[in-house]
Amino acid sequence: MEKEEIININKIGWNKLINSKKQFANTSLPEYGPFFKRNQNDIKLFENIKDAKVLDLGCGAGQSLEYLYQRGAKEVWEIDISEEQILKARNRFPKFRDNFYVSPMESYIEIKNYFDYVISIFSIGYVSDLSKTFENVYKYLNTYGEFIISWTHPFYFCLDIDGNNVILNKSYFKEDSEIITKGPDKIELAQKNVMISTMINTAIKNNFYLDTILEEETVMKDDVNGYKSNFWRKEKTQNCPSTIIFKFKKYI
Ligand SMILES: C[S@@+](CC[C@H](N)C(=O)[O-])C[C@H]1O[C@@H](n2cnc3c(N)ncnc32)[C@H](O)[C@@H]1O
Secondary structure, X not given: OOHHHHHHHXXXXXXXXXXOOOOOOOOXXXXXXXXXXXXXXXXXXXXXXXXXXXXXXXXXOOHHHHHHHHOOOOEEEEEEOOHHHHHHHHHHOHHXXXXXXXXXXXXXXXXXXXXXXXXXXXXXXXXXXXXXXXXXXXXXXXXXXXXXXXEEOOOHHHEEEEOOEEEEOOOOOOOXXXXXXXXXXXXXXXXXXXXXHHHHHHHHHOOEEEEEEEEXXXXXXXXXXXXXXXXXXXXXXXXXXXXXXXXXXXXO
């Protein structure tokens, strides 16, 4: 799939999704992902949120930033491909409305050495160019800045359900973007699996080092906050984490 095509499909898809009944299903802080047993209140990946400047890539309607702002973040900024999502986020934060950009995170916005944290909570797998995204984040962060990412665990991507059995239905190595549908309205999005080595090597290539990687235990439930999905299934999470979390820091 061409990069432009990925961006277009996701822009249209996420604009529609904000009006559909589909919830994000635990992809906003303090939650790092569906079915997670622990959340930010337990994991404490943000060591120093007080007075921090935070940029959220793929912010959605800004729920994660609201959580961080309530805990003392000084400035919140956002980049999201969807104007509808940004509209909601701006309404949440009228004070910071000029900090919200409708743009793909693969495109650089002229801000340098500014942020203490850049976060991407369940958005990184929608990008058309992972390396360009890391390159941009390196510029956005100040010297001691951190990049925190959560996304579907790449092994979870390979699992499927066949009757009562959990089966391996996809190759771990397959990283191309593919069309999936979300929610009762079957809205199309282009998303991809990112192998653990791809994430870490792309970070290293762009002058980051890995500070923390978490493959957390999950809770055994049939739904995520009342939302039942074919993809998020408790049977799959019995032997495999649903989510993977990375914290990267800059080489200085
Ligand atoms: C599951 S939502 C993330 C929820 C959000 N992180 C939160 O905390 O509420 C994924 C978001 O990524 C955005 N997105 C998808 N592709 C993107 C891209 N290439 N650049 C920027 N945002 C993108 C979508 O518009 C959507 O708002």
